[in-house]
Amino acid sequence: MAMLEVRDLDVFYGVIQAIKSVSFEVNEGEIIALIGANGAGKTTILQSISGLLTPKKGSIKFEGRELVKMPTHDIVALGMAHIPEGRRIFANQTVYENLKLGAYTRKSKEETNSILEKVYKSFPRLKERSKQLAGTLSGGEQQMLAMGRALMSNPRIILMDEPSMGLSPLFVNEIFDIIKEINKAGTTVFLVEQNAKKALSIADRAYVLETGKIVIEGSAKELLNDDSVKKAYLGE
């Protein structure tokens, strides 16, 4: 059984259908990429999974449990973290407070502290700036914070919405290295990206979304060599 299983998902904004009968699955331990142009519906899919949006039809199962209509905070407590589009860090709280909020669902103090040490190790910059207000961090630092904050809940799966957005090429490489590390450490990753080349280079499998429908799916390698993908998303 797949870890995350989405079946026949329909999502509407008012009368406009943004997602049309989308199905896909994510197996434990995988990095799955979802790529697509602006407005294809990638964010809509992620928000439906984490319960920020309620789909009109379809089912979303996480480790066998139905997520549709479950409140977001309960979904998070099951072991899912979602790094939203635009980072959405708490600008008026410090870096440290943001990280603590990431561990909100964790009961044990020792566990939280040991995860915090790990996060500081992956992102030394966050440790240096732990007392700084998050809103005053640079864009790249805010992205690190958003990732660190998501890791603080020690999730079994992380949904990432365009982690490379607005970052310099050097930084993009760093972020993708970190995503690989996170995955190696045992966390399943569902990655939404516009930077298709980068996403496909680290993903196991991928789905291509076009105006609310999945049009291509396959292993990342296949997609990297697919002519239509090359033309539309890899700029070759």
Added chain:
Amino acid sequence: MVRFLEQFINGLSVGSVYALIALGYTMVYGIARMINFAHGDIIMVGAYVLYVCKSIIGLPSIVSVIVTIVFCSLLGITIEKIAYKPLRKAPSLAVLITAIGMSFLLQALSLLIFGANPITFPSVIKVSPIYIGSITISGITIITFVVTFICMIGLTYFVNNTKAGSAMRAASEDKPAAELMGINVNRTISMVFAIGSALAGVAGFLYISQYQSLMPTLGALPGIKAFVAAVLGGIGSIPGAMLGGIMLGVIESLSKAYISTQLADAIVFGILVIVLIVKPSGLLGKNSIEKV
């Protein structure tokens, strides 16, 4: 000089009660982005509950005060649940009108139960005054200082240093992001109403100890003054509500003593207008301006 000091102390005492009430407005605004116009009437309900516990049932004063606070807190949670929660996604005008309606409802209920005639209710505070030189500080003033000080310190600690306080600030800033942290935002909003209304209950106890006369509309005046205080300090800001409340009390008291009793309110509102022209977000408010 003695008169000035006495008026100043009096102003601090009145102002700290305004501050307690203003905290309720500002915290609720911070998390629910609404002005809870029924907040002043919680003070009134608190005063009547205290009266019922103390004078009718005959409970000891301290028990009566605790029952009052708990009752107000539960009332706040209930009002939020039945009247405001269903309107979470409604336009803010609908919420505003509902809040005004809730205010009328509470006043009408107390009118129905207790009638329109003022009821005399002697203060439950039996503390003797203290004398410093030729200045007299009444027992009620002393208790007011002690109680409001404890409430403000406690609240500040809670908001800044506890997990629930951090969750409250997170939900005030970004509700979907707070949910993604695993925070139950609805429950957090409920908690804010509980705290704000408990503080209104405390204010009701202090206010009625001072004025000693019960009327269904008694919450309106302190309610509107505290609202002004919250706006003055910067709506949404907790230290702002404390500062705004205390400033308002002192300005009011000194204007009454030295300028004119009739003009005191005009002076208070005049200062509010000036502050809002110079700094539209209030003294300690964030700079983003939002219409209410």
